[in-house]
Amino acid sequence: xxxxxxxxxxxxxxxxxxxxxxxxxxxxxxxxxxxxxxxxxxxxxxxxxxxxxxxxxxxxxxxxxxxxxxxxxxxxxxxxxxxxxxxxxxxxxxxxxxxxxxxxxxxxxxxxxxxxxxxxxxxxxxxxxxxxxxxxxxxxxxxxxxxxxxxxxxxxxxxxxxxxxxxxxxxxxxxxxxxxxxxxxxxxxxxxxxxxxxxxxxxxxxxxxxxxxxxxxxxxxxxxxxxxxxxxxxxxxxxxxxxxxxxxxxxxxxxxxxxxxxxxxxxxxxxxxxxxxxxxxxxxxxxxxxxxxxxxxxxxxxxxxxxxxxxxxxxxxxxxxxxxxxxxxxxxxxxxxxxxxxxxxxxxxxxxxxxxxxxxxxxxxxxxxxxxxxxxxxxxxxxxxxxxxxxxxxxxxxxxxxxxxxxxxxxxxxxxxxxxxxxxxxxxxxx
Numbered sequence: 001x002x003x004x005x006x007x008x009x010x011x012x013x014x015x016x017x018x019x020x021x022x023x024x025x026x027x028x029x030x031x032x033x034x035x036x037x038x039x040x041x042x043x044x045x046x047x048x049x050x051x052x053x054x055x056x057x058x059x060x061x062x063x064x065x066x067x068x069x070x071x072x073x074x075x076x077x078x079x080x081x082x083x084x085x086x087x088x089x090x091x092x093x094x095x096x097x098x099x100x101x102x103x104x105x106x107x108x109x110x111x112x113x114x115x116x117x118x119x120x121x122x123x124x125x126x127x128x129x130x131x132x133x134x135x136x137x138x139x140x141x142x143x144x145x146x147x148x149x150x151x152x153x154x155x156x157x158x159x160x161x162x163x164x165x166x167x168x169x170x171x172x173x174x175x176x177x178x179x180x181x182x183x184x185x186x187x188x189x190x191x192x193x194x195x196x197x198x199x200x201x202x203x204x205x206x207x208x209x210x211x212x213x214x215x216x217x218x219x220x221x222x223x224x225x226x227x228x229x230x231x232x233x234x235x236x237x238x239x240x241x242x243x244x245x246x247x248x249x250x251x252x253x254x255x256x257x258x259x260x261x262x263x264x265x266x267x268x269x270x271x272x273x274x275x276x277x278x279x280x281x282x283x284x285x286x287x288x289x290x291x292x293x294x295x296x297x298x299x300x301x302x303x304x305x306x307x308x309x310x311x312x313x314x315x316x317x318x319x320x321x322x323x324x325x326x327x328x329x330x331x332x333x334x335x336x337x338x339x340x341x342x343x344x345x346x347x348x349x350x351x352x353x354x355x356x357x358x359x360x361x362x363x364x365x366x367x368x369x370x371x372x373x374x375x376x377x378x379x380x381x382x383x384x385x386x387x388x389x390x391x392x393x394x395x396x397x398x399x400x401x402x403x404x405x406x407x408x409x410x411x412x413x414x415x416x417x418x419x420x421x422x423x424x425x426x427x428x429x430x431x
Contacts, residue, residue, distance in 0.1 A: 006079065008087045016311045018093060018120050022080050024112040028190055029071070033060070033108050035183045036067040039241060042184075064108075070240045072104050072112075077234050077408070078181070078195050080114050085410035089417070092364040096121050096314040096353055119317075121357050122309035129302045129362070134429040137293040139276075139283040149278045152386070159256035168216045171203045172254035174379045175214050179234075179406075182224060182243045195234075196249075198379065198412055202404035210404065213246065222247045233406050250376070257387065258380050265377035265390075266423060281389040295392040298426045299355045302362075310353045318349035356393070356418070363421035370413045370420065378416040393418050 004025040011019040037059045088095065095118035106112040139145065169175050178194040188194075201207065201214055209229040217223070223246045230244050252258075259274070268274050280291035322345055326332050335341065381387045382395060396411045398404055 006083055008084070010091070010093065012093075012120065016120050016122065016313075018095060018118045020084060020088070020099065020116040020118065022084050022114040022116070024075055024080070024106075024114070026109070026111050028075070029106065029108055029110075029112055031189055032071055032074075032181075033067060035181075035189060036070065036242070037063070038184050040067070043241060066237075068106055068108075070235050070237055072106055073235045073237070074181070074240070074242075075112065076101070076104075076114065079190070079193050082196065082408050082410040084114075084116065085408075085414060089410075089414070093118075094121060094124065094357065094360055094364065095119065096310050096357060097317055119311055119314045122311055123307055124309075124357060124361050125307040126302060126358060126361055126365075127306065129306065129425070130428040132301050132305055132429065134298060134301050136426075136430050137285070137290050137297060139279050139290050140285065142283075145279060145282045146275075148282045149275055152278065152282075153259065153274075156257040156259060160258075163253065163255040166253065166255070168218050169201060169214045169248070169251050170253065170255065171201055171211070171215070172383075173201050174252035174254075174376075174383075175199050175201055175248060176250035176252075177214075178247045178249060179230065180245050181234075182245050186224065186243075188245070196409035197406040198375075198409065199406045200382075200398050200404045202399075204402070204404075206401070206403035214248070217248055219248050219250060229403070250372070252376050252379050252383070254383055257384050258376075261373075261377040261380040262387070264373060265381065265419075267427070281386055289389045291390055292392060294426060294430075295422055298429050299358060299422070301429065302358050302425065303354045306358075308354045308357050310350070310357065314353055315346065315349050318353055319345050322349055322352075359393075359418050359421045359425070362425060363417050366421070366424060368417060368420055368424060370416045374420060375409075375412055375416050378412070378419060391419055392422055 007023040009021040040059050040063050041054055041056055099116045099118045102117045103115040176198050180194045181189045213227045226243050266277050281289050283290040381390050396407050396415050
């Protein structure tokens with residue numbers, strides 16, 4: 001008999017709201033609960049029992065809530081979020097903003113259900129956008145800009161000659177790896193399901209624990225570990241001493257910037273194309289790069305000539321996100337004192353939401369996909385401060401409490417897809 005799989009149910013019957021239910025088979029719950037009880041038994045020293053001698057039945061009764069609480073978070077990060085994001089993309093469900101987890105139903109005698117809510121756009125009408133009139137921002141004519149581009153290329157090409165043959169993970173590299181939980185017999189749980197993750201190996205003191213795990217390791221290396229940072233990624237509760245297996249699948253070096261991945265990201269074919277593209281992040285007007293200006297104008301062209309409406313609740317949520325970002329800036333107090341501060345924030349929130357909806361809609365209607373090479377090309381742009389300027393939308397947050405933290409593959413795919421769709425838009429408007 002074929003094992004029961006993770007199931008999805010999407011309910012968009014309530015106007016403006018999409019409810020997504022992710023059902024985890026009871027067999028997963030029971031398998032992990034049994035494993036967690038065994039781990040707890042080995043570590044427990046409850047009164048009246050020797051350490052390791054507590055009966056398993058006692059553990060399953062008295063530690064049930066603790067185990068289920070840990071399980072909810074581990075399942076969420078191990079496969080629920082990735083599986084849901086993949087399902088949403090495959091079924092082309094257009095969500096405004098972030099999905100919110102609103103409920104978890106979990107017990108040992110039934111399937112578990114994770115319920116998420118997302119806001120739907122009120123209206124999206126985008127047609128014939130490829131033929132809209134568009135004139136891209138032109139570069140500044142300073143010769144020094146050309147020299148800066150040449151210098152950037154020469155430096156990175158020299159660095160690649162120096163470091164291109166290194167084949168082990170180094171500080172500030174991006175590491176792609178699979179992770180899965182091992183039972184007490186060193187076998188994989190959950191029908192061999194694995195988490196697919198990327199991590200930037202940071203260089204600060206909080207990153208030392210991840211450095212111990214990954215530094216100088218090579219592609220295809222497999223490590224069985226109780227690394228504290230891996231444990232805390234899957235479960236923030238310190239009382240979750242589970243063993244994980246890690247297999248390194250790929251790496252993206254920091255010591256040199258890959259020109260080939262840059263060419264892949266923008267589909268550049270000649271040296272002149274490459275030079276002109278790099279000009280876009282060295283040419284500035286009023287503190288805005290040519291690259292960002294072109295992207296903003298392209299999206300504005302589509303939004304103005306079509307019809308996009310989003311619910312007020314999504315605007316309020318986006319306003320809160322913007323204000324939280326502004327609060328991190330030292331001159332936030334000056335911003336807030338400006339006339340019509342709330343009006344400016346509201347206008348910015350709407351603009352950002354319209355841009356996201358337009359880009360995601362076009363990604364779906366154009367049937368765009370994201371490959372592993374696309375992801376590496378996207379992350380490559382994050383390896384240099386200057387090339388980050390090529391990314392119009394905010395990338396996924398890489399840090400948690402000051403420490404670099406793993407990012408689920410589907411979260412990176414979502415961000416990468418958005419940039420790919422934007423490049424697709426600019427390509428058609430400017431050709």
